[in-house]
Amino acid sequence: MALTGDIAEFRKAANFVMVRNRLRPASKGGIFWGILTILAAVLGKGTVTDLLLGLLGAFLLVKGIWSLARPSAVGVAINGVVIAALGAINLGVMIAKHLSPSWLVLSVLQVHYAYQNFRDYGLFRRWAGQKPREDYVEVMKRLLADIRNSRAADGEYVVEFVAQRQLWRGWVMENAAVFVSVKGWGVRVAARDQVGFRRAADARKVTVRVGDLSANATMKPEMLRRAEAWQSQPAAAAPV
Numbered sequence: 303m304a305l306t307g308d309i310a311e312f313r314k315a316a317n318f319v320m321v322r323n324r325l326r327p328a329s330k331g332g333i334f335w336g337i338l339t340i341l342a343a344v345l346g347k348g349t350v351t352d353l354l355l356g357l358l359g360a361f362l363l364v365k366g367i368w369s370l371a372r373p374s375a376v377g378v379a380i381n382g383v384v385i386a387a388l389g390a391i392n393l394g395v396m397i398a399k400h401l402s403p404s405w406l407v408l409s410v411l412q413v414h415y416a417y418q419n420f421r422d423y424g425l426f427r428r429w430a431g432q433k434p435r436e437d438y439v440e441v442m443k444r445l446l447a448d449i450r451n452s453r454a455a456d457g458e459y460v461v462e463f464v465a466q467r468q469l470w471r472g473w474v475m476e477n478a479a480v481f482v483s484v485k486g487w488g489v490r491v492a493a494r495d496q497v498g499f500r501r502a503a504d505a506r507k508v509t510v511r512v513g514d515l516s517a518n519a520t521m522k523p524e525m526l527r528r529a530e531a532w533q534s535q536p537a538a539a540a541p542v
Contacts, residue, residue: 303459304476305491307438313491313513315438316480319446320489321426325373328422329366331415332381336362339388351395358384358391375426382419389413446489449473449482454524461529463499463510465519472512474532481512490515499529 305312339359346352362384369377389412396405433439449471452460461479462471468488472481479497481490492513500509502518508526510519521529 303473305478305480307441309478309491309493311434311438312442312478312480314434315442316446316489316491318434318439319443320482320487322373324422324487325375325378325426326370328378328381328419329369329373332362332366332369332377332385334366335385335388335412335415336360336364336366351391355388355391358388375423378419378426379423382416382423385412385419386416389416442491445473445480446482449480450484458528458531461532462525463508463519463521465510465515465517470512470519474529479512481515488515497533499526499533501526 336359339355339362341359343352343356343359346355362381365377365380365384369381389409392405392412393409396402396409452471452473454460454462459473459475460471461474461481462469464470468486469484470481470488470490471484472479472490474497476494478491478493480492482488490512496511496513498509498511499521502508506520506522506526508519508521508529510517510521
């Protein structure tokens with residue numbers, strides 16, 4: 303089993319797929335806040351503030367639906383701006399009308415969600431704007447899904463380790479290795495000579511290197527045995 307083609311292009315495709323998958327939940331978040339804001343405006347007293355909330359909510363709802371079909375980094379940034387504005391409006395209303403502290407909780411949640419959008423914008427812009435070849439994207443989309451759904455019992459090519467508080471699962475192949483964060487959005491695609499597993503004094507502690515990911519990790523004995531067996535095999539040339 304090997305990656306057939308340019309490893310660098312596969313790496314770009316893997317990041318593109320992960321970013322595209324992550325943009326969709328961000329769009330759903332916009333829809334959620336849009337519906338919630340519209341309901342708050344409808345249940346209000348018809349003030350100018352309620353009208354403004356209704357317009358912002360409608361904008362978030364429509365933009366969220368649009369972003370599900372056409373996810374983009376710009377859409378994430380717009381989400382952040384609008385939801386931060388909602389948080390500021392809710393905080394102002396709470397202070398002006400001496401409302402329940404529950405409004406403060408809502409404002410904090412909105413500001414936190416806006417912060418997440420701003421934080422992720424740079425990453426989304428970097429990878430979503432560098433679209434790789436479509437055939438590479440299709441291969442990586444299937445491969446990443448297969449890796450996430452695989453289990454240790456599936457074969458010797460499945461290797462897992464825990465690093466940076468995340469469980470990473472990957473497939474080690476003849477000419478490369480691909481690892482994904484099982485419950486996160488991290489992904490690493492590296493040529494065979496860019497991957498390494500080095501034992502520490504503790505039998506379960508390992509220094510792991512997969513491309514630009516280099517970290518102290520823990521591995522089950524069976525996983526470490528598989529990784530070392532793979533490392534000891536002669537490297538195969540990548541088919542073209």
